[in-house]
Amino acid sequence: MSGATRTALWCAGLLLAAVVVAYPYYANGYYLALGISILYFTILATAWAMFSGPTRYISLATVAFFGIGAYTAAAFGETWPWPAVLLAAAAIGAVVAAITGLSTLRLSGIYFVIFSFGLAELIRQLVIWYEVNIHKSVGRYLFSAVTQDVLYWQLLGLTALLFLTGFLLGRSRYGLALRAIGADETAASHSGIDATRVKLAVFVISAVFMSVTGAVMAPRWTYIDPSIAFNPMISFQVVIMALLGGAGSLFGPVLGVVPLVLLFEVLTATLPNHFSIVLGAIFVIIVMLLPRGVIGLIGPTRRKAPVSEIATNAPARDQSGPLLRVDDVGKSFGGLRAVDQVSFEVTRGQIVGIIGPNGSGKTTLLNVLSGALVPSSGKVRLGGTMIGGLKPHLIARLGIARTFQLVRVMADLTVAENVAAAALFRGAATSGGETTGELLDLVGLGKMQDTPAGDLTYIDQKRLELARALxxxxxLVLLDEWLAGLNPSELETGIALIAKLRDRGVTIIMVEHVMDAIRALCGHCIVMNAGSVIARGAPDAVLSDPTVITAYLGEADA
Structure with a gap:
């Protein structure tokens, strides 16, 4: 972007800001009310998109937090100072979001949609019960001196604060983490990202803005009852507005709010009995024709992540004793014993191969070591730290990285962002090390840093997985059939790359079916069959063992 273009955009932005601030001075009555509607829907849609845009969790709980704010204002608005009322609305919304988020953010897909909708209805029913049985009323009156002008400026200030929060979040490591979670939560967790904590934090921030918006809007109605404060149509309208504008961009929802607020005004006046039908039709059209919203028609809207300055420093660690010790580890699924009393040690700088027929428990063992599965029995120690049963992000931060049997990249992130997501959340490190660019050069992706990971070829995605692990x-690096599916030329390149890592002193456990790679790379080999270790030792000795030949290689390979 040229300097002249940037200056022109700044000038246009300042002019628009001046117009928006001065709007109450030259607009009154109906048009001021319309401006208020645009502002409060802008806040709700942008707050919704702050969480749901990157994570792709479709939440219908907007009206739950909006109603909480409105009822907080109704309960305390006439006795408390107004700033205290807004703080109370924010606090109550945050507490409710934290409680519900802890129990629901592990859900995904349609389950989260259903729960979020049920949450709004549950809160509405609880308020109705309280009003009828305790307060002995149907609703509450709120008499306030807040004028339309003041209401507009309060919403405008809240909008500015929301955009500032979204701007800072989008350019922080937590914004990148949120996008990584949305792209592939499993890969994000094994990259050191505490997915639950990141999702919960942003969900609470989103809920706070929704709750405060409800409190600010409460004086507009004077009389507040559950049907007004907890109108489920608000949640659906917010989702449609955010999706129309583009939930993946900070300013995208505004592009959906403005036209739809105007359209809803027309529909309410002309087709009041068919409003829901038209709303559903609009939703279908948006999903089919504008999957990325209006902002997606303009061009890519990637937010710049802190990538170039990241160095993957080598932490100071205890070098005494074995690096990894596995003692009698077992993993059962009901009556199936997938891993049965497996024990071994890995010393630093060693490449250990794990081989065996399909279904022998190799990947299950790696899942236990990386935290994807909790061991049913036995102990796993990394250095002197017991890691069996820890969450994947904690094990990743302690120093165990992995690739997956079925390659997993964060497809919507760029190549550099995939690596940065891991580097930003690794454990404490000392000075020195390699930058993201240097790691990508190492695996052969140095010229593809800005390429979306989903556009890479299969071998390049495997390279990216390895770079993200490094x-x-x-x-310790766990390679789960990293060489599988490669053609002879790619296989030769892959073996050479792993050999280069070995020469650098990287410790590796590799599950593999390519025997040439096992012979060329591994100093020690473990053979599994039916969940148990049946042989161990140098590759040539193990591969000539009659028990191994019978269980895995077959007589023809002897």
Whole structure:
């Protein structure tokens, strides 16, 4: 973007801001009310998109928090100072969001949609019960001296604060983490990202803005009852507005709010009995024709993440004793014993191969070591730290990185952002190390930093997975059939790359079916069958063992 273009955009932005601030001075009555509607829907849609846009969790709980804010204002608005009322609305909304988020953000897909909708209805029913049985009323009156002008400026100030929060979040490591979670939550967790905590924090921030908006809007109605404060149509309208404008961009929802607020005004006046039908039709049209919203028609809207300055430093660690010790580890699924009393040690700088027929428990063992599964029995120690049963993000931060049997990249993030997501959340490190660019050069992706990961070829996605694992500055790398599916030329390149890592002193456990790679790379080999270890030792010795030949290689390979 040229300097002249940037200056022109700044001038246009300042002019628009001046017009918006001065709007109450030259608009009154109906047009001022219309401006208020646009502002409060802008806040609700943008707050919704702040969480749901990157994570793709479709929430219908907007009206729950909006109603909480409105009822907080109704309960305390006439006795408390107005700033205290707004703070109370924010606090109550945050507490409710934290409680519900802890129990629901592990859900995904249609389950989260259903729960979020049920949450709004549950809160509405609780308020109705309280009003009828305790307060002995149907609703509450709120007499306030707040004028339309003041209401507009309060909403405008809240809008500015929301955009500032969204701007800072989008350019922080937590914004990148949120996008990584939305792209592939499993890969994000194994990159050191505490998915639950990040989702919960942003969900609470979103709920706070919704709750405060409800409190600010309460004086507009004077009389507040559950049907007004907890009108489920608000949640659906907010979702449609955000999706129309583009939930993946900070300013995208505004592009949906403005036309739809105007359209809803017309529909309410002309087709009051068919409003829901038209709303549903609009939703279908948006999903089919504008999957990325209006903002998606303009061009890419990627937010710049802190990538170039990241160095993957090598942490100072205890070098005494074995790096990894596995003692009698078992994993059961009901009556199936997938891993049965497996024990071994890995020393630093060693490449250990794990081989065995399909279904022998190799990947299950790696899942236990990386935290994807909790062991049913036994102990796993990394250095002197017991890691069995820890969450994947904690194990990743302690120094175990992995790739997956079925390649997992964060498809919507760029190549550099995939690596940065891991580097930003690895454990504490000392000075020195490699930058994101240097790691990508190492695996052969140095010229593809800005390429979306989903556009990479299969081998390049495997390279990216490896670079993301190395970005954690790991003590141990787990490669789960990393060479599988490669053609002979790619296989030769892949073996050479792993050999280069070995020469750098990287410790690796590799599950593999390519015997040439096991012979060329591994100093020690473990053979599993039916969940148990049936042989161990140097690759040539193990591969000539009659028990191994019978269980895995077959007589023809002897």
């Amino acid at each position: 970005a954690l500055s790991p003590q």
